[in-house]
Amino acid sequence: MSALPDASTRLTCLLGHPVAHSASPAMHNASFRKLGINAVYLAFDVIRLKPALEGLRELGALGCNITVPYKEEVVMLLDLLDERAELIGAVNVVKFGEEVMGFNTDVDGVKYSLELLEATGDCALLLGAGGAARAVLAALQGSFDRVLIASRNVNRASALSDLCLRLGLDCIPIPWEERNRRLAEADLLVNATPLGTGGGEPPLDLSGLRSGTAVLDLVYNPVETQLVREARERGCRAIGGLKMLVRQAAMSERIWFNVDPDEGLMEEAALRFLGVGIGGGEG
Structure with a gap:
């Protein structure tokens, strides 16, 4: 050059x-x-x-x-x-x-991140229902059977049902307010919202997070978000969005x-x- x-x-x-x-x-x-x-x-x-x-x-x-x-x-x-x-x-x-x-x-990036996490299980909790969330759903195909989708806009989450059907995923839209309560069901937690960018508060309360749950935060700035840091402190495998x-x-x-x-x-x-x-x- x-x-x-x-x-x-x-x-x-x-x-x-x-x-x-x-x-x-x-x-x-x-x-x-x-x-x-x-x-x-x-x-x-x-x-x-x-x-x-x-x-x-x-x-x-x-x-x-x-x-x-x-x-x-x-x-x-x-x-x-x-x-x-x-x-x-x-x-x-x-x-x-x-x-x-x-x-x-984006699908390639999410798949690679999930491989690094060695994420397996039955249920994933996905925060967000935008373009990044669509890539996450495609990456989950064949690895997870059930996905809980929490979004501030319930209509956007519900709009993903056709994609989930094509991917063979059982997707369940849930109100944003239920994300904390449903966290205990998840073998994988993915944050596909901008929440946490720049060092902001994590997108949910992690008190219900099980120690074996894998956590992927698509936010990469900061490199270690508060969500990733708190998940690691609870004994979880967790990475941010840089990979x-x-x-x-x-x-x-x-x-x-x-x-x-x-x-x-x-x-x-x-x-x-x-x-x-x-x-x-x-x-």
């Missing part, structure tokens, strides 16, 4: 609202430098998604990632979807060309450039952005 962008530099980016907290530019730009790719990755805080996509296409951008709150809305703005994105109704990767195509690599973030990002680069990124380097770049030393201490 050139020391500075030039007329041949390819544009990739993140679209969402908000995006100031995102480690994606740090990860991707470090990866591009390592791979010798003449590309740049930026983050754009957008209020209107459709004109943002149209502008990127007109500018000749190669691709973009989609984050909160647009992973579902973007589906209707694309020409084509890959099989997985069409199945779950959510997109986090877009590739521009003669036709604009959407993909979902998911890195894996979905690496898969994005494979889609855009047909390359094999160094995920270790990408994770180190994210940790530096988040102010965490590579050895694990605060930077």
